[in-house]
């Protein structure tokens with residue numbers, strides 16, 4: 135009998151998304167074990183190359199990357215795995231690094247013809263004293279994953295300082311607020327899976343206009359016209375291929391339904407989208423008859439090392 139493939143699941147990490155990564159990682163490990171793989175779970179709780187090397191010695195056949203956010207989703211871990219020569223799931227160094235930078239991603243997506251919300255990067259201190267653009271607009275981190283939040287500045291409100299949103303360079307991304315619906319599309323290899331509308335229980339911004347990624351209802355498939363479904367699925371696939379993403383990715387859109395197909399705006403692409411069995415991409419895959427275990431197995435089979 136041949137030995138089962140040894141898969142190391144990297145999870146946890148040191149970003150603000152540590153907790154959700156632990157949930158994703160545990161679910162993947164369980165599914166891979168059930169699928170007959172030999173699985174080791176590795177909690178990367180700090181940026182420590184020596185600890186990573188020790189945990190991956192002897193080298194597994196494949197690393198399943200279940201990390202989210204800084205360190206795990208931005209090309210850093212991907213670079214370390216390239217140097218070690220271990221095949222890993224999801225996107226490589228370049229796609230991961232670009233996708234983590236929202237302003238850069240928007241520039242790339244506009245260059246291939248997508249509509250993105252008007253916006254600019256400004257010092258957080260400046261956004262605190264005067265409106266960088268006409269309200270309503272949103273203020274968000276230029277270079278972080280989710281959970282830090284997005285701040286909405288409504289018409290008639292004062293400019294707001296949101297220092298916790300500023301990146302290391304003290305800057306924030308300011309974007310025109312796009313009303314309407316929230317649509318998200320998972321991509322698996324060369325296939326856009328489906329379109330989910332995400333509806334937030336309390337409106338998606340709470341009383342003090344701070345976005346909370348809390349309770350959301352998923353409407354799958356989204357109840358929007360066929361031309362809108364087609365547009366976001368085309369653009370999600372285009373985002374994936376333009377950045378050279380690998381495995382799965384998920385692109386987020388806003389659709390201003392007053393403007394028909396011209397109301398579709400690309401927001402961002404996630405190269406390590408949420409991956410618990412009830413997360414958006416696994417849910418879209420299940421909708422097409424691809425179970426969670428099958429999705430995990432496919433990611434392992436697609437794992438690569440580019441150098």
Ligand SMILES: Nc1ncnc2c1ncn2[C@@H]1O[C@H](COP(=O)(O)OP(=O)(O)O)[C@@H](O)[C@H]1O
Nearest residue numbers: 251272279280284309310311312345386401402
């Ligand atoms: N320009 C915008 N107009 C309207 N809503 C926005 C805008 N930018 C972000 N949002 C809201 O904030 C959420 C998070 O923003 P996003 O750009 O996807 O970053 P992340 O998911 O990394 O926090 C979006 O899903 C959307 O609900």
Ligand SMILES: [Mg+2]
Nearest residue numbers: 280386401402
């Ligand atoms: Mg998002």
